[in-house]
Amino acid sequence: MNGISIIIPLYNKEKTIANCLDKIFSQTVTSFEVIVVDDGSTDKSIENLQEYLDRITLICQGNQGPASARNNGAKISRYDHLAFVDADDEITREFVESHLYVRQIESEIELSINSFKVFVDRKLKRTELLSSRYSGQVNEYGYFVLNEFNHFFCTNIHSSGFCVDKKLFFKVSGFDEELKCWEISDALMRLSLEAKRVAIIDKFLSLVFEDDNSLFKLENTNLEYKRKFCNNILKAMQSIPDGSKKRYFKELEYLCWDYWRAFRFKELVLFYMEIMGHPDAKSYFSLPVKIKIVVRFLMIFYSR
Numbered sequence: 001m002n003g004i005s006i007i008i009p010l011y012n013k014e015k016t017i018a019n020c021l022d023k024i025f026s027q028t029v030t031s032f033e034v035i036v037v038d039d040g041s042t043d044k045s046i047e048n049l050q051e052y053l054d055r056i057t058l059i060c061q062g063n064q065g066p067a068s069a070r071n072n073g074a075k076i077s078r079y080d081h082l083a084f085v086d087a088d089d090e091i092t093r094e095f096v097e098s099h100l101y102v103r104q105i106e107s108e109i110e111l112s113i114n115s116f117k118v119f120v121d122r123k124l125k126r127t128e129l130l131s132s133r134y135s136g137q138v139n140e141y142g143y144f145v146l147n148e149f150n151h152f153f154c155t156n157i158h159s160s161g162f163c164v165d166k167k168l169f170f171k172v173s174g175f176d177e178e179l180k181c182w183e184i185s186d187a188l189m190r191l192s193l194e195a196k197r198v199a200i201i202d203k204f205l206s207l208v209f210e211d212d213n214s215l216f217k218l219e220n221t222n223l224e225y226k227r228k229f230c231n232n233i234l235k236a237m238q239s240i241p242d243g244s245k246k247r248y249f250k251e252l253e254y255l256c257w258d259y260w261r262a263f264r265f266k267e268l269v270l271f272y273m274e275i276m277g278h279p280d281a282k283s284y285f286s287l288p289v290k291i292k293i294v295v296r297f298l299m300i301f302y303s304r
């Protein structure tokens with residue numbers, strides 16, 4: 001069915017969920033549904049959904065994380081396309097219409113990503129006009145199509161800022177449920193590599209609201225999650241075009257530095273050995289000489 005299933009992972013957002021839903025239900029078109037997946041909220045989030053129950057599909061599950069909530073919402077979706085809106089974010093009235101419109105113009109578009117604005121503590125922090133990341137020209141319909149995979153549109157993109165065809169979403173197995181952060185960058189990397197065509201919509205269709213206690217800020221220091229994300233990068237590296245490989249090897253370098261700063265030297269050595277086993281590592285990966293010397297010494301030490 002042509003339309004968009006909008007999936008909202010909900011966890012303790014009693015203050016914002018009503019506003020989020022009100023913005024969604026103000027769309028300029030009606031070809032969408034809303035699926036709210038409560039991930040074990042302990043506040044009044046569910047209570048605040050009562051007046052919307054005739055307009056939404058509600059799923060309740062134990063606390064399994066936002067990736068699981070999004071995946072479970074996708075499994076019961078009725079429409080051909082999926083969008084994921086966080087419970088403290090907003091989408092503009094043209095969100096659904098704009099993402100459907102690009103597919104009406106070009107049927108091979110399987111993934112569309114829109115510009116967005118970021119607010120911190122309700123104050124505008126930055127605007128992400130995606131055309132500024134790319135040298136291509138926006139066409140007369142207000143979007144441009146990527147000719148090949150481009151890492152600039154896989155990182156620093158928010159979950160509330162894209163729409164993906166359901167077939168493609170399940171082809172790449174959805175979100176990685178072992179990740180509690182970087183799951184968006186990880187999913188967009190895999191989706192972009194598999195998509196026939198990717199459209200970049202040059203409109204601010206999403207408003208992202210963050211605070212100092214956001215899940216990403218709380219979880220992004222967890223090195224286990226970083227390692228899982230980097231493992232996924234290594235698995236995908238053979239498919240990533242040469243023009244983007246350096247950027248992804250840089251992510252691997254960041255994790256090496258994190259291990260170094262945390263004095264987790266054995267994990268640093270093991271990860272370094274895994275990286276250097278990749279055929280492209282010599283061309284794209286580098287560490288400062290002093291760290292290489294220490295790592296090689298540690299390799300000898302840990303091999304005893």
